[in-house]
Structure formats: structure tokens, C-alpha cells
Amino acid sequence: MLVLALAIQDRGYGYVFDRVGMEPTGDPFNSISKLETSxxxxxxxPMINAGALAVTNMIKGDSALERWSRIRDxxxxxxSDKNVTCDESVAKSEFETSCLNRALCYFMKQHGVIEGNxxxxxxxxxxxxxxxxxxxxLARIGAVFALDGKDPETGKEIIPKGIARICKTFMVTCxxxxASGEFAIKVGIPAKSGVSGGILGVVPERCGVGIFGPSLDKRGNSIAGLKLLEILADKNNFSIF
Amino acid sequence: MLVLALAIQDRGYGYVFDRVGMEPTGDPFNSISKLETSxxxxxxxPMINAGALAVTNMIKGDSALERWSRIRDxxxxxxSDKNVTCDESVAKSEFETSCLNRALCYFMKQHGVIEGNxxxxxxxxxxxxxxxxxxxxLARIGAVFALDGKDPETGKEIIPKGIARICKTFMVTCxxxxASGEFAIKVGIPAKSGVSGGILGVVPERCGVGIFGPSLDKRGNSIAGLKLLEILADKNNFSIF
Amino acid sequence: MLVLALAIQDRGYGYVFDRVGMEPTGDPFNSISKLETSxxxxxxxPMINAGALAVTNMIKGDSALERWSRIRDxxxxxxSDKNVTCDESVAKSEFETSCLNRALCYFMKQHGVIEGNxxxxxxxxxxxxxxxxxxxxLARIGAVFALDGKDPETGKEIIPKGIARICKTFMVTCxxxxASGEFAIKVGIPAKSGVSGGILGVVPERCGVGIFGPSLDKRGNSIAGLKLLEILADKNNFSIF
Amino acid sequence: MLVLALAIQDRGYGYVFDRVGMEPTGDPFNSISKLETSxxxxxxxPMINAGALAVTNMIKGDSALERWSRIRDxxxxxxSDKNVTCDESVAKSEFETSCLNRALCYFMKQHGVIEGNxxxxxxxxxxxxxxxxxxxxLARIGAVFALDGKDPETGKEIIPKGIARICKTFMVTCxxxxASGEFAIKVGIPAKSGVSGGILGVVPERCGVGIFGPSLDKRGNSIAGLKLLEILADKNNFSIF
Structure with a gap:
């Protein structure tokens, strides 16, 4: 989702959404069937695996290294943390075993959605x-979105407002x-879940929320994270609806 | 969607959502495949045909007539208009030809989602x-939701606040x-589209919007209505995101 | 499958196969999804539920009673048995509970595959x-097909040869x-399975086989029947392949 | 299909059919959805792309070169033609562009159906x-199958009889x-179609048939080849049904 913000800056709204849709889906995040029937x-x-892969493919750079560096930067x-980087051993292990994502990539390459190696x-x-x-x-990044793209400390724009809003909207719908629909009913804030068990939440104009809870439910969301956000949202009236 | 508000009042949150999900879908509104694979x-x-049929089936009443009367009332x-009622000839024509909805009903009856005749x-x-x-x-009903269920003239509660918020959330996600995802990006307000070409929009704490434009796009939404809402939202900063 | 033989006689090859396909399917016999995506x-x-319903709908007659009588006759x-008829109480119970078949019917009616009440x-x-x-x-009927439509006792034609061959082909492919593909490998004769646990087998130019075994596997075929046919076919070299 | 005969010899019936099914499918030959929903x-x-890839993956050999050589031999x-080999430039071009087959491979690797590079x-x-x-x-190979695996000139066994019959059965069902079902009705012989427009036909105990017609219908079969086989089968009573 962060990469989406960068991709829209790199390529523009039209280019990105010619290649990736805007619709939520009732299917699991790693489904390949829907690619075939669409x-x-x-x-x-851009939130399901296929879409995230397509978006990463849009990041500009002269080499894989440069493209990765731009994402990391x-x-x-x-x-606002110069030490954030990837865990190389996790990345390597994923790289070696991730057959399903390769299947999604080749399928999209066949259909011209992605290109290159x-x-x-x-x-x-x-x-x-x-x-x-x-x-x-996570919470600090959530705060950037809560402020429509501005740095919460300096007030300087990190993401253009329009792009920040697009990202928040995707967080709500997908x-x-x-489980996005149920989350919108029960919690009602823009949020993005990761397979690590992390959840990045955005409470517009108020704050960002960062949660880790490694135990996942069958739809891939942190069980503790969901519960905690439900309680927080209820107590503090977080819902945007 | 209005019937959903009544059904939750009749049956309670648990009963309703045991039988109908909360997730948006990338499939067309009249799809039967997803029922089979889920x-x-x-x-x-509750917004796709199958869900709407299941919700109507939950409305209480001793007879079909009473159940229909309760919905109309x-x-x-x-x-706030005692003259609102159905066009009997349209209803009759639909009743006689609507094979796909009957197929959806019987499929759900087979699986215990709906019961009865x-x-x-x-x-x-x-x-x-x-x-x-x-x-x-339409606009007046939108205004009720914009006020979290209160009558815009008298301030009296017509729909409990919690239920009004559930409805608004569904309007955003489904x-x-x-095309709900794209609409959330481009317009960003709770809205409900109908096959007649009507759109009911909700601008929280500000107003309701009612639009009719009979020409529909391939996903079933009013072409003029979408465009008009996009312009209105842009000019007046309607988006909740 | 017997009704198919009658329907082709009633309506002709072209009419029937404009409305029902000729292809085997990897899907369960009562699937509705494939109707939607096709x-x-x-x-x-004609062997899956949807196809069988469509074929029965083609049988000519001035009333439901006459159409049913023609099938029974x-x-x-x-x-060659004047006492064969239906078990009224089983038929009645099925009639009252068969929601899935009604769903299939209405879906096909919507798409013009079937018509009428x-x-x-x-x-x-x-x-x-x-x-x-x-x-x-069952065995006697199998023998009719084994003789390309001729009565095994009198030699008189009951089904035209061309139609008998079409039926045998469908028995092999569907x-x-x-489980038709696996059955073709393991047994290799035209056969038709029923939900009652009956199997009608055809050994071309040699004999018919009738088996009942009420315990069904998950694909709907008689477990004992499959095993028995496998042994019989192996011992007597039944396979047509 | 020829590779299937070799794979069963290499690995045995059980190994092969633990990894590839025996059922015909109503889906296109290059579908990936069915892999996901199965x-x-x-x-x-073994006749659709995914199955053919899985079968090739089963051929034994210490290197890619040896495995390919064994297939070619x-x-x-x-x-009975020492000059048969592949067109290297066609193979190379396919190798460079075949993203869909790579997608199928990685999907199956993810699910343990295939392994290796x-x-x-x-x-x-x-x-x-x-x-x-x-x-x-093609015709000569068809003749081998027509004789249950024996060389039509020397009478020596090239394929064990049981395996030849399995192959013929697959040719009929898939x-x-x-379009296998329709072909079984209209022609009624074991046959295998290729994307090049070739068709290999088997008339049991009589002969093999080889046809090329490069213009394909939408299901991937040679238009002229289908018509020619229909006429040949009709005139010479080829059907096994």
C-alpha cells in the first residue's frame, strides 16, 4: 500500500489503474482464479497479492537494486527512521520458496499486466x-496518512494529499x-494488514495506530490486532462512518 | 439497504449476519456462482441480489401482505411521505419474469439461508x-442516514444510530x-445504487443526495448519476476519506 | 439417459443439442456455477442434473400427465416389463424438498434453455x-443398448441405431x-449411474449389466457397483478400449 | 499423450495418477482456475496443459538433456523414424514467451504436484x-495404439498393452x-489433437490416421481435421461406440 503511493507518484494515476483495479473482492488474497475470469x-x-506484485513492478529505477532502494528510502x-530495512534472511527464504507469487507474476506477464524479468x-x-x-x-506511518500525507513532526508533505486519500480509501475497502467489509462495520477506520501479523491503522486527523500480533485467523489478519482495534475504536469513537 | 435496517431491528445483528455476509465482492450483483463456491x-x-432477497425474507409479519406493509410503512x-408505494404493474411484471431471482432463492433455501414460501x-x-x-x-432518506438515523425535521430517531452506521458502511463497501471500490476513490461517500437508475447518497452530518438517471453502465449504475456525484463531491469536498 | 433417447426421437438431434451440450465436466453433477460461466x-x-432437467423438459405431450406417461411407457x-413405474411417495418427497433442482430450472429458464411451468x-x-x-x-435395458437399440428377444428396433450410439457415447464420457474418466480407464464400458445406487452397464454386442448397491462414494456412484464392474470387466475383458 | 505412456513406464500407474487426475473437463485446455478450486x-x-506439464516432469533422467533425449527416442x-526431432527455433521461441505455462508450473510446484527446476x-x-x-x-504412431502397443511392422511390443489402453481411453475422454464429448459422438475414435493443427487418430485393430490442418477452431482443434475425420468415420464405420 505504501508502494502504491510511490507507484502513483512514479507513473501517474492513469497508468497505475489501467493495470490494477479498484474493486474489493470476496476471494482470498492469493487467488489466481479471479485473474482468469476477469x-x-x-x-x-492493489492490496491482494497479484495487485501488490503488479504495483511493485511499476516502481521506476535502472536496476533491481535501485528500485528496491527507492522503496526502502x-x-x-x-x-522517519533511517534504520528501517528488510530482514535479508526472511527475504531470501521467501524468494526461494514463493512459487505461488511466481505463478501470479507469470500469469500477469502473459496478459501484459506486468513486464520485465x-x-x-x-x-x-x-x-x-x-x-x-x-x-x-507503523503508527508513525499511520499518522502521515491521518494528516493526508504530511509529516506529523515537520508538517512537510511526504505524499501528495490526493494520493494519500486514495490509499486510505483502499485501506477501507480492501x-x-x-475481511475488509466486516472490519469496516466493526472498527471503521482505514487499516492495512500484513502477513507478519502487523496492522497499520489510520484515525483521520487524530493519529496512527501500529499493532503486532503474530497469530493469524484464516483470512490472514492478526487475531489480537483485530480485537484490540475493535476495543480501541469503540472506546474512542474511531469509526469514520 | 433500507430493508436491512428494518431486518436488523426485527431480528438482531447476530441473526442477520449469520445468514448474510459483510464482504464486498468483485462479482456482478446477480451472480450465483459465488453462492456455490462459498x-x-x-x-x-446484503447489497447483491442474493443478499437482498435473504434480508427481505427476514422481515417479520403474519402474512406476505403484513410483511410488505411493514416495509412500505x-x-x-x-x-416522510405517506404516498410512497410500489408501482403495482412493474411489480407484477417483475414477479412474472424474474427467473434468476427465483433461482437464487431456491439455491439459498436448499442451503438453509432462507426459508418459507x-x-x-x-x-x-x-x-x-x-x-x-x-x-x-431519496435525498430525504439520505439525510436521515447523514444524521445517524434521526429525522432531519423533528430530530426524532427513526433508525438506531448503530444500525444507521452499519448501513452507511455497507453503502461504502458494496x-x-x-464498482463500489472505484466510487469510493472517485466520490468517497456512502451511496446506494438501484437498477432504476436512482442513487441515494449520504454526506455525513451535512445532507442527503437523490439522483435519477435511467441510462446504466454495464455494472448497473446510472451513468449521469455517477458523473454528477463526482462533480458534486469534488466541488464540495464530500469525501469521507 | 433413457429420456434423452426419447427426447431426440421427439425433437431431433439439432433441437436437443442446441439446448444441451455434449461435453463431460470435471464438476459435480449438481453444480450451478458452470451454467453461469458458460x-x-x-x-x-445431458447426464448432469441441469442437463437431465432440460432434456425432460423436451418430452412432448399435451399435459404433465401425458408427458410423464410417455416416459414411463x-x-x-x-x-419389457409392464409393471415398471415410479414410487409415488419417493417422487412426492423429492418434489417437496428439491430446491436445488428448482434453482437449476429457474436459472435455465432465465437463459431460455427451458420453458414452461x-x-x-x-x-x-x-x-x-x-x-x-x-x-x-436394468440389465435388460443395457442389453437393448448392447444391440444398438434392438429388443434382445424379438430383434425389433426400440431405439434407432444412431440414437442408441449417441446414448452409449454419453455413457462413456459422462x-x-x-468419475467417468476414471471409470473408462478402470472398466471401459458405457454405463450410467443413478443416485439410488443403481448402475446400468452396456457390454456392446454381448450383454447388459444391472447392479444395485446403495452405499455411494462422494462423487455419487455405488461403491460396491464400481468394484463389481471392475472385477467383471477384468475377468471377462469387457473394455471397449 | 505419448509422454504419458513413457511416464507410466518410468514411474508406475500409482505414482502418475496420484499427481494427475483421470477426468475430462469442460474447461479450456489452458485454464488455471480449476487447479485452484480442485x-x-x-x-x-494429462491432456490439458497443466497435466501435460506434470507428466513431462515425471520422465526420468539425470539431466534435462537426458530426459529430453528419452522422450525423443x-x-x-x-x-519408426530416426529423423523425428524438435524444431529448435520453435522450441526456443516458445521457451522465451510461454508465461502461462510457467504460471501453471509454479502453481503446481506450490502444491507439490511437480518438483525441481x-x-x-x-x-x-x-x-x-x-x-x-x-x-x-502420426498415422504410424496411431497404428501402434490400434494394435494395443505393438509395432505394426515387426509385431514387437513398444508399449505394454495395459498402458496403450489407458492412453486410448484418455484420447476418447479428453x-x-x-470438444472431446462432441468428437466422441460425431467421430467416435480415440484421437489426440495438437496446437499445431495435427490430429493423431486410432482405429482399433484397423489403422492409425494422421492429419494436419493448421486452421484451428476456438477450442483449439483443426477445423479441416475434424471435418475429414467425421467423413472418414462415417464412410468407414470407424466409431467404437
């Missing part, structure tokens, strides 16, 4: 997925995989 | 779908069929 | 499915539901 | 698909992609 064969949204700027893309993507952050980092 | 076989959300109260349910449902309203009626 | 929306073959002629069709179809036969009856 | 995720049959033996497998598979044969070669 016409044209583009991923339904952008995340460091959002987190798949192994390079997998290298960047597995690093991006292995970025290590503390809860504080951020919690195929 | 486990359990419940409709993904509730809509009259929301619109299907022809009676079709009678109520086709009437409900044939309710005639002016743009003013209200515009499988 | 273009045009016709059942893949045809089966009596094939079995669905309750009448369900009445005929549930009777047809409740026809009671002994193993001897007769054992979505 | 439990377990194995290809429905086996085909040469069947065709995908690029090596693609190298072998694209060569195998680029094997050049004359109509005479050999013509998702």
Missing part, C-alpha cells in the same frame, strides 16, 4: 515484504483482505 | 423493488455493486 | 427419478458423473 | 511440443480438449 485480466485491487521517510521482480517484492518495522514505525 | 453458502453481502417514515417472498421482493420515489424522497 | 448458458451435457418397453417439470422429473426397477430390468 | 490441486487429466521408436522443465516441454512429424509419422 476481462481484462488485471488484478482486482520511501518507507524510511514515512517512518520475473526473478528481479520477485527479488524486490520479497525484500519489500520482509521490511522490519516496530509498532512505533486493506484487511476478504 | 462455504458456508451464504450471500457475501418504514420507507414512508424515512421519506418462495412465491410469497418473490411477491414481497418485487414490490419492494418497484417502490416509486422522487429524488426528493453500495455501487462491483 | 457462454451460452446451456448445460454441459418408453421405459416399460425398454425393460417449472412445477410441472419438477413433477415429471421427480417421478422419472423415482422409477423403480430391478437389476434384471455416465458416471465426474 | 482439492487436492492436481490437474484434472521414444517418439522415434513409435514413429521450472526452467529445465520448460526447456524439455517446449522441445517436446515442437517435435516435428509428418502425417505419415483428447480433443473441451
Amino acid at each position: 476481462v481484462p485480466s488485471k488484478p482486482l485491487n 520511501f518507507v524510511q521517510r514515512l517512518a 520475473i526473478e528481479e521482480l520477485m527479488d524486490i517484492y520479497t525484500k519489500q515484504c520482509a521490511i522490519e518495522m516496530s509498532c512505533f514505525d 486493506g484487511m483482505y476478504n | 462455504v458456508p453458502s451464504k450471500p457475501l453481502n 418504514f420507507v414512508q417514515r424515512l421519506a 418462495i412465491e410469497e417472498l418473490m411477491d414481497i421482493y418485487t414490490k419492494q423493488c418497484a417502490i416509486e420515489m422522487s429524488c426528493f424522497d 453500495g455501487m455493486y462491483n | 457462454v451460452p448458458s446451456k448445460p454441459l451435457n 418408453f421405459v416399460q418397453r425398454l425393460a 417449472i412445477e410441472e417439470l419438477m413433477d415429471i422429473y421427480t417421478k422419472q427419478c423415482a422409477i423403480e426397477m430391478s437389476c434384471f430390468d 455416465g458416471m458423473y465426474n | 482439492v487436492p490441486s492436481k490437474p484434472l487429466n 521414444f517418439v522415434q521408436r513409435l514413429a 521450472i526452467e529445465e522443465l520448460m526447456d524439455i516441454y517446449t522441445k517436446q511440443c515442437a517435435i516435428e512429424m509428418s502425417c505419415f509419422d 483428447g480433443m480438449y473441451n
Whole structure:
């Protein structure tokens, strides 16, 4: 989702959404069937695996290294933390075993949604997925979105307002995989879940929230994280609805 | 969606959402495949045809007539207009030809999502779908939701606040069929589209919007209505995101 | 499958196969998804539920009673047994509970594959499915097909040769539901399985086989029947391949 | 299909059919959806792309070169033609562009259906698909199957009888992609279609048939080839049904 913000800056709104849709999906995050039955064969949204891979593929750079560095630098700027980087051993292990993501990549390459070398893309993507952050980092990034893209300390724009709003909207409609609808009812804030068990929450104009809880439910969201956000939202009236 | 508000009042949150899901779907509004591949076989959300049929089936009453009357009365109260009712000839024509909705009903009956007589349910449902309203009626109902369920003139509660918020959330995640995600990005307000070409919009704490434009795009939404809302939202900063 | 032989005689090859396909399917016999994703929306073959319903709908007659009588008489002629008829109480119970078949019917009616009154069709179809036969009856019918449509006692034609061959071909490609491919490998004869646990087998130019074994596997075929046919086929070199 | 005969000899019946199913499918030959919805995720049959890739992956050999050589030698033996080999430039072009087959491979690798290096497998598979044969070669191979695996000139066994019969059965149920059912009705012989426009036909105990017609219908079969076989079968009473 952070990479989406960078991709729209790199390529523009039109280029990005010609290749990735805007619709939530009732299917699991790693489904390949929907790619086949959709016409044209583009991923339904940037939050599911296929869409995230397609978005990473859009990041500009002369080499895989430069493209990865630009992603890492952008995340460091959002987190205001120069030490944020990926866990190389996690990235390497993912790189070696991630057959399903390669299947998604080749399927999209066949249909012109992505281009270029798949192994390079997998290298960047597995690093991006292995970025290590503390809860504080997550919350700080959430705060940037809560302020429509502005740095909470300096007030300087890190993400253009329009792009920050697009990201927040996706967080509401698709951020919690195929439990996004239920989360919108029960919690009602923009949030993005990760397979690590992290959740980045955004309470507009108020704050960001960062949570880690490694135990996941069957739809891929942190069990403790969901419960905690439900309680927090209820007590503090977080819902935007 | 109005019927959902009544159904939750009749049956309670638990009963309703045991039988109908909360998730948006990337599939067309009248799809039957997803019912088959989902486990359990419940409709993904109350906004698609299958879900709307299941919700209507939950309305209490001793007879089909009483159940229909309760729906009509509730809509009259929301619109503050005693003349709102259904167009009998439209309802009758729909009743006679609506094979796909009967297929959805029998499929759900097989799986225990709905019960009772299907022809009676079709009678109520086709009437409900044939309710005639002016743009003013739609806007007035939108205003009720904008005020979290309160009557905009008297301030009296028509829908409990919690239920009004659930409805608004569904409008954001699923209200515009499988264009809901794009609508959230481009317009960003709770809204519900109907096959007649009507759109009911909700601008929280500010106003309701009612639009009719009979020409529909391939996803079932009013072409003019979408464009008008996009312009209105942009000019008046309607987006909740 | 017997009804298919009658339907082709009633309507001709072109009419029948404009409305029902000829292709085996890897899906379960009662699937509705494939109807939706197929273009045009016709059942893949006459052996799955949807196709069987569509074929029964093609039988000519001035009333439901006459259409049912023609089916029953045809089966009596094939079995050379005037006492073959349906078990009324089984038919009635099926008629009252068979929501999934009604869903399939209405879906096909929506797409113009079937026409007329669905309750009448369900009445005929549930009777047809409740026809009671002994193993001897089944074997005798198998023998008719083994002789390309001729009565094994009198040598008189009951089914035109071309139609008998079409039926035998369907038995090979689709007769054992979505285990037809495996059955062709392991047994290799035209056969038709029924939900009652009956199997009608055809050993071309040699004999018919009738088996009942009520315990079904998860694909809907008689467990004992499959095993018995495998042994019989192996010992007697039944396979046509 | 020839590779299947070799794979069963290499690995045995149990190993092969634990990894590849025996069922025909109503889906297109290159579909990936069915892999996802099937439990377990194995290809429905060895004739569709996914199944053919899985079967090639089973061929034994210490290197990609040896595995490919064994396939080529086996085909040469069947065709009794030492000059049969692949068109390297076609194989190379396929190797470079075949993203969909790579997607299928990685998907199956994820699910344990295939193992090892995908690029090596693609190298072998694209060569195998680029094997050049004359109509005479095809017919001669058909004749081997017509004689249950025996060399038509020497009478020596090239394929064990049981395996030859399995192959013939697959040709009937799945050999013509998702037009196999219609072909069985209209022609009624074991046959295997290739994307090049070639068709290999088997008339049991009588002869083999080899046809090339490069213009394909939408299901991937040679238009002229289908018509020619229909006429031949009708005139010469080829049907096994």
C-alpha cells in the first residue's frame, strides 16, 4: 500500500489503474482464479497479492537494486527512521520458496499486466515484504496518512494529499483482505494488514495506530490486532462512518 | 439497504449476519456462482441480489401482505411521505419474469439461508423493488442516514444510530455493486445504487443526495448519476476519506 | 439417459443439442456455477442434473400427465416389463424438498434453455427419478443398448441405431458423473449411474449389466457397483478400449 | 499423450495418477482456475496443459538433456523414424514467451504436484511440443495404439498393452480438449489433437490416421481435421461406440 503511493507518484494515476483495479473482492488474497475470469485480466485491487506484485513492478529505477532502494528510502521517510530495512534472511527464504507469487507474476506477464524479468521482480517484492518495522514505525506511518500525507513532526508533505486519500480509501475497502467489509462495520477506520501479523491503522486527523500480533485467523489478519482495534475504536469513537 | 435496517431491528445483528455476509465482492450483483463456491453458502453481502432477497425474507409479519406493509410503512417514515408505494404493474411484471431471482432463492433455501414460501417472498421482493420515489424522497432518506438515523425535521430517531452506521458502511463497501471500490476513490461517500437508475447518497452530518438517471453502465449504475456525484463531491469536498 | 433417447426421437438431434451440450465436466453433477460461466448458458451435457432437467423438459405431450406417461411407457418397453413405474411417495418427497433442482430450472429458464411451468417439470422429473426397477430390468435395458437399440428377444428396433450410439457415447464420457474418466480407464464400458445406487452397464454386442448397491462414494456412484464392474470387466475383458 | 505412456513406464500407474487426475473437463485446455478450486490441486487429466506439464516432469533422467533425449527416442521408436526431432527455433521461441505455462508450473510446484527446476522443465516441454512429424509419422504412431502397443511392422511390443489402453481411453475422454464429448459422438475414435493443427487418430485393430490442418477452431482443434475425420468415420464405420 505504501508502494502504491510511490507507484502513483512514479507513473501517474492513469497508468497505475489501467493495470490494477479498484474493486474489493470476496476471494482470498492469493487467488489466481479471479485473474482468469476477469476481462481484462488485471488484478482486482492493489492490496491482494497479484495487485501488490503488479504495483511493485511499476516502481521506476535502472536496476533491481535501485528500485528496491527507492522503496526502502520511501518507507524510511514515512517512518522517519533511517534504520528501517528488510530482514535479508526472511527475504531470501521467501524468494526461494514463493512459487505461488511466481505463478501470479507469470500469469500477469502473459496478459501484459506486468513486464520485465520475473526473478528481479520477485527479488524486490520479497525484500519489500520482509521490511522490519516496530509498532512505533507503523503508527508513525499511520499518522502521515491521518494528516493526508504530511509529516506529523515537520508538517512537510511526504505524499501528495490526493494520493494519500486514495490509499486510505483502499485501506477501507480492501486493506484487511476478504475481511475488509466486516472490519469496516466493526472498527471503521482505514487499516492495512500484513502477513507478519502487523496492522497499520489510520484515525483521520487524530493519529496512527501500529499493532503486532503474530497469530493469524484464516483470512490472514492478526487475531489480537483485530480485537484490540475493535476495543480501541469503540472506546474512542474511531469509526469514520 | 433500507430493508436491512428494518431486518436488523426485527431480528438482531447476530441473526442477520449469520445468514448474510459483510464482504464486498468483485462479482456482478446477480451472480450465483459465488453462492456455490462459498462455504458456508451464504450471500457475501446484503447489497447483491442474493443478499437482498435473504434480508427481505427476514422481515417479520403474519402474512406476505403484513410483511410488505411493514416495509412500505418504514420507507414512508424515512421519506416522510405517506404516498410512497410500489408501482403495482412493474411489480407484477417483475414477479412474472424474474427467473434468476427465483433461482437464487431456491439455491439459498436448499442451503438453509432462507426459508418459507418462495412465491410469497418473490411477491414481497418485487414490490419492494418497484417502490416509486422522487429524488426528493431519496435525498430525504439520505439525510436521515447523514444524521445517524434521526429525522432531519423533528430530530426524532427513526433508525438506531448503530444500525444507521452499519448501513452507511455497507453503502461504502458494496453500495455501487462491483464498482463500489472505484466510487469510493472517485466520490468517497456512502451511496446506494438501484437498477432504476436512482442513487441515494449520504454526506455525513451535512445532507442527503437523490439522483435519477435511467441510462446504466454495464455494472448497473446510472451513468449521469455517477458523473454528477463526482462533480458534486469534488466541488464540495464530500469525501469521507 | 433413457429420456434423452426419447427426447431426440421427439425433437431431433439439432433441437436437443442446441439446448444441451455434449461435453463431460470435471464438476459435480449438481453444480450451478458452470451454467453461469458458460457462454451460452446451456448445460454441459445431458447426464448432469441441469442437463437431465432440460432434456425432460423436451418430452412432448399435451399435459404433465401425458408427458410423464410417455416416459414411463418408453421405459416399460425398454425393460419389457409392464409393471415398471415410479414410487409415488419417493417422487412426492423429492418434489417437496428439491430446491436445488428448482434453482437449476429457474436459472435455465432465465437463459431460455427451458420453458414452461417449472412445477410441472419438477413433477415429471421427480417421478422419472423415482422409477423403480430391478437389476434384471436394468440389465435388460443395457442389453437393448448392447444391440444398438434392438429388443434382445424379438430383434425389433426400440431405439434407432444412431440414437442408441449417441446414448452409449454419453455413457462413456459422462455416465458416471465426474468419475467417468476414471471409470473408462478402470472398466471401459458405457454405463450410467443413478443416485439410488443403481448402475446400468452396456457390454456392446454381448450383454447388459444391472447392479444395485446403495452405499455411494462422494462423487455419487455405488461403491460396491464400481468394484463389481471392475472385477467383471477384468475377468471377462469387457473394455471397449 | 505419448509422454504419458513413457511416464507410466518410468514411474508406475500409482505414482502418475496420484499427481494427475483421470477426468475430462469442460474447461479450456489452458485454464488455471480449476487447479485452484480442485482439492487436492492436481490437474484434472494429462491432456490439458497443466497435466501435460506434470507428466513431462515425471520422465526420468539425470539431466534435462537426458530426459529430453528419452522422450525423443521414444517418439522415434513409435514413429519408426530416426529423423523425428524438435524444431529448435520453435522450441526456443516458445521457451522465451510461454508465461502461462510457467504460471501453471509454479502453481503446481506450490502444491507439490511437480518438483525441481521450472526452467529445465520448460526447456524439455517446449522441445517436446515442437517435435516435428509428418502425417505419415502420426498415422504410424496411431497404428501402434490400434494394435494395443505393438509395432505394426515387426509385431514387437513398444508399449505394454495395459498402458496403450489407458492412453486410448484418455484420447476418447479428453483428447480433443473441451470438444472431446462432441468428437466422441460425431467421430467416435480415440484421437489426440495438437496446437499445431495435427490430429493423431486410432482405429482399433484397423489403422492409425494422421492429419494436419493448421486452421484451428476456438477450442483449439483443426477445423479441416475434424471435418475429414467425421467423413472418414462415417464412410468407414470407424466409431467404437
